[in-house]
Amino acid sequence: MKHSFDVAAAPGHLIRRAHQISVALFHTHLAAADVTPVQFAILNALMDSPGVDQTTLATRVAFDxxxxxxxxxRLESKGWVARRSDNVDRRRKLLVLTPEGQQALTGMLAAVAAVQAEILSPLSAPEQGQFMHLLALLVSRHEAA
Incomplete structure (x- = not known):
């Protein structure tokens, strides 16, 4: 008798489901902000590293x-990000948060922290630590390979 693959027990399926849950919670908590998780990651990275180029920024947020x-x-059209010419290489554009982008991001930080807590809320504190450790280990070892 032929047995099918148990998709429900596959790591890829479970990671995809966890991602779906994460994105749904993000959109629930940040609906008023009209921002996606990737947009938030870019804004947050620009807060930490203003004046970075697009390629470096994409690497920092693990995005293509x-x-x-x-x-x-899209962030530029919202007035949250601006491109500036590099003083050394005029062809290169550097990205910065606008004052409006800084204000929008500041307003999102508490909600994003709440999302992260809610994602992990079904787990006990020790389980949360173990889960985050193993997830970070999985990602870092795949990235190193």
Missing amino acids: PATSGSVIG
């Missing part, structure tokens, strides 16, 4: 550099 251009374009 080509696709990040459209995300940055």
